[in-house]
Amino acid sequence: MLDKFGQKGLKTLIMTYVIEVNIMKTVKIADGIYWVGVKDWDRRIFDSLIPLPEGTSYNAYLVVGEEKMALIDTVNPGFEEEFENKINDVKNIGDIDYIVMNHAEPDHAGAIPYLMSKNKKALLIATQKGAEMAKTYYDVPDERIMVVKDGDTVSLGGKTLRFIEAPWLHWPETMFTYLVEDKILFPCDFFGAHVAKGLYDEEVPELLEHAQRYFGEIMMPFAQMAKKALQKLDNLEIEMIAPSHGPIYKLPEKILDAYRKWASGETQEKVLIVYVSMWGANDAMVRELANLLLAKGVEVRVHNLVGADIGEIAKDLVDSRAIVIGAPTVLAGAHPLAVYGAYLVKALRPPAKYAVILGSYGWHGRSKDALLQMLSGMKIELVGSLEVRAKPREEDYESLSKLADMLTKKIREE
Numbered sequence: 001m002l003d004k005f006g007q008k009g010l011k012t013l014i015m016t017y018v019i020e021v022n023i024m025k026t027v028k029i030a031d032g033i034y035w036v037g038v039k040d041w042d043r044r045i046f047d048s049l050i051p052l053p054e055g056t057s058y059n060a061y062l063v064v065g066e067e068k069m070a071l072i073d074t075v076n077p078g079f080e081e082e083f084e085n086k087i088n089d090v091k092n093i094g095d096i097d098y099i100v101m102n103h104a105e106p107d108h109a110g111a112i113p114y115l116m117s118k119n120k121k122a123l124l125i126a127t128q129k130g131a132e133m134a135k136t137y138y139d140v141p142d143e144r145i146m147v148v149k150d151g152d153t154v155s156l157g158g159k160t161l162r163f164i165e166a167p168w169l170h171w172p173e174t175m176f177t178y179l180v181e182d183k184i185l186f187p188c189d190f191f192g193a194h195v196a197k198g199l200y201d202e203e204v205p206e207l208l209e210h211a212q213r214y215f216g217e218i219m220m221p222f223a224q225m226a227k228k229a230l231q232k233l234d235n236l237e238i239e240m241i242a243p244s245h246g247p248i249y250k251l252p253e254k255i256l257d258a259y260r261k262w263a264s265g266e267t268q269e270k271v272l273i274v275y276v277s278m279w280g281a282n283d284a285m286v287r288e289l290a291n292l293l294l295a296k297g298v299e300v301r302v303h304n305l306v307g308a309d310i311g312e313i314a315k316d317l318v319d320s321r322a323i324v325i326g327a328p329t330v331l332a333g334a335h336p337l338a339v340y341g342a343y344l345v346k347a348l349r350p351p352a353k354y355a356v357i358l359g360s361y362g363w364h365g366r367s368k369d370a371l372l373q374m375l376s377g378m379k380i381e382l383v384g385s386l387e388v389r390a391k392p393r394e395e396d397y398e399s400l401s402k403l404a405d406m407l408t409k410k411i412r413e414e
């Protein structure tokens, strides 16, 4: 038996070991190019909204030229010292000449004030809009900002940074940085994935699933801008994609192909069902409809909004051709969780073409109309709806069967 002191000692030993294995060291990803990012293994929520079941990483890269040195992006606040140590492992933080801010969101730019307090000479490189944001978010003075436009280059000596404006991915100021000689693209959030493990794509076999989830959460509302950015990339030779979240792609074609598909709104014969039920009516309807669709060979995903992972909903929205929303009437409107779900579905601007609304009520049906109103303005065809009192009856099951037929026909007409 361990005494009190012994237990404490053992705990400290284990903690030290866990901390040590969790802190990944600086990694050289190509000649003169270093990953100096950090892993946030424990983060479980992003933007106070998006669950992160597998944590995330904030990737930053140090590019050392023959004459100058640039840092591409920084890290989330709270990791400044680890970040500084990583940079200092390669070169002195005070010797950095440029800090490239591809995106102003604090998970990539939040360490800028710290960096600039430790380094008195580096210029911050950003787009015009990025410069405004650097001033408002991080109080960066004008004289330390260098504004770049699409196609501008900065030579570090044997290494040339080329800037590619890629606005609205997913903020107005976003841009990509391309390292000409090494053919490496640093696109910040674009092509990102919230997953802490792995430095390279080959280490995370299910990486495209994380990437699809990330696309759904962050990029899908800006699919048109994503398409434009992808067109710009068509003219580039890319040997490696080094995003700001998740592993680096040594095989960029995989993620480029996936993004081309997702950004163009290519969908599958797939139905996403999101619903909530208090006393089983919607639950019964959803089960019936899901079984009917499955029996017809349609891919179905069901998410009960009680405890649903909205990241998974976002992921399924990326390639579902139809959406079904089901909710009971509560206090003369749709159940609040369905209001939340419908709001998210609309805000994420999925490419789905068809919708079905299911609802229930005790004395005066309102959920169906409330949901219809919420989804108005979406480019989506309502294939049908069904609202039942208290519970579905025989005729309602017949209606569900017809709805399943109609929905299947529609999604197969494509």
Ligand SMILES: Cc1cc2nc3c(=O)[nH]c(=O)nc-3n(C[C@H](O)[C@H](O)[C@H](O)COP(=O)(O)O)c2cc1C
Pocket: 276, 277, 278, 279, 280, 281, 282, 283, 327, 328, 329, 330, 331, 332, 333, 360, 361, 362, 363, 364, 365, 366, 388, 389, 390, 391
């Ligand atoms: C808290 C609460 C509020 C409700 N408010 C309404 C209402 O405003 N109007 C109505 O017609 N039914 C109302 N109902 C009844 C439900 O809509 C009805 O029982 C419905 O069949 C439940 O569907 P479910 O089994 O899928 O939960 C309410 C039920 C609860 C529990």
